[in-house]
Amino acid sequence: MMPVPGIVFVSPPTIHLPPPVDPGRVHYVIWWEGWDGTNWSLSDEESGLVLMRGVRGFGNISIENHRDDHESLAGSRWRDARALNREIFLPIHLFSDGESQDWVEHNRAFWKTMRKGKTGWLHLIHPDGQHRRIRARYEKGGEEAFELDPAFYGWGTYGIYLTAEQPYWESAEPIGDTWSSPEPVYFFGGVSTRHFVLVLI
Numbered sequence: 148m149m150p151v152p153g154i155v156f157v158s159p160p161t162i163h164l165p166p167p168v169d170p171g172r173v174h175y176v177i178w179w180e181g182w183d184g185t186n187w188s189l190s191d192e193e194s195g196l197v198l199m200r201g202v203r204g205f206g207n208i209s210i211e212n213h214r215d216d217h218e219s220l221a222g223s224r225w226r227d228a229r230a231l232n233r234e235i236f237l238p239i240h241l242f243s244d245g246e247s248q249d250w251v252e253h254n255r256a257f258w259k260t261m262r263k264g265k266t267g268w269l270h271l272i273h274p275d276g277q278h279r280r281i282r283a284r285y286e287k288g289g290e291e292a293f294e295l296d297p298a299f300y301g302w303g304t305y306g307i308y309l310t311a312e313q314p315y316w317e318s319a320e321p322i323g324d325t326w327s328s329p330e331p332v333y334f335f336g337g338v339s340t341r342h343f344v345l346v347l348i
Contacts, residue, residue, distance in 0.1 A: 173274045174190060174274075175190060175271060175272065175273065175274070176188075176190050176270075176271070176272040177189040177190045177198070177269070177270065177271055177272075178190070178194075178269075178270050179237075179260065179267060179268075179269055179270075180267050180268040180269075180270060180280075181259070181260025181261075181267045182260060182262060182265040182266060182267050183259060183260060185256070185259075185260060187257060187260070189237070189239070195241060195242055195243055195253055196239050196240070196241055196242075196257065197239065197240045197242075198237065198238065198239060198240075199238040199239065199240055199304070200238070201236065201238045202236065202237060202238065203234070203235065203236040204233055204234055204235030204236055204309070204311075205235075205271070208230050208231065208233050208314040208315070209230070209231040209233075209234075209314075210228050210229070210230060210231070211228060211229055211230075211231055212225060212227075212228045213225075213226045213227050213228060213229075214226055230314050230315070231314065232310050232311060232312055232314055233281065233283075233310070233311040233314035234308065234309075234310060235269065235283055235308070235309040235310070235311065236306065236307070236308055236309075237288075237306075237307040237308075237309065238304070238305070238306050238307075239304070239305050239306075239307060240302060240303075240304050241253065241254060241257060241302065241303050241304075241305065242301055242302035242303075243301050243302075244301065245301075247298040247299060247301075248298075249301075250297060250298050250301050250302070250303075251298055254297070254303060258289060261285040261288070261289070261307065262285065263285065264284075265284070265285070266282050266283060266284045267282075267283060267285075268280045268281070268282055268283070269281050269283050269309070269311075270319065271316070277318075278318070278319045278320065279316040279317065279318060279319060280316065280317060280319045281311050281313075281314075281315070281316045281317065282311060282312075282313060283309035283310065283311045284309060284310050284311070284312065285307070285308075285309060286308040286309060286310050287307075287308045288305055288306050288307035288308050289305050289307070291304065291305060291306060
């Protein structure tokens with residue numbers, strides 16, 4: 148192609164279409180139960196909260212190994228190990244489709260569940276219906292600077308850190324009436340930018 152003065156040819160970006168969704172696949176159902184008894188869904192939009200990419204703390208726990216060194220032996224000898232606190236990170240998008248005051252009240256109600264010294268429950272329902280939960284304590288989060296006026300635009304983004312002093316998930320009673328699995332959502336190609344999908348491995 149002969150160059151044309153003053154014109155730059157740019158190839159359009161390649162958009163990778165999502166793969167077909169297997170009808171037999173469903174998402175995890177996740178919600179936060181505050182110390183005040185309120186429940187906030189994190190896996191659909193019913194409660195005005197959605198998880199973003201970067202969630203941590205749902206996988207294996209961290210283990211601290213203890214070893215003894217001996218002057219007459221090479222290396223060390225393993226003595227025992229203990230499980231450390233489970234550190235959980237929840238990047239969330241809090242939004243309201245109502246007026247500015249609606250977002251303010253919605254934001255206040257959610258942050259009321261994050262009180263120093265109090266604990267709540269993080270719930271997780273697996274695709275097979277298994278219900279697990281873990282008690283977690285609010286550590287920090289919410290100090291982020293707003294790039295845009297959240298009351299005007301109706302949304303705010305936070306990174307919330309929780310700590311579970313007892314790092315193991317416990318079984319909970321099955322839930323008969325809870326939030327339904329969200330529709331599949333992708334990060335590329337003609338979808339709303341306020342939707343997010345959490346993938347656990």
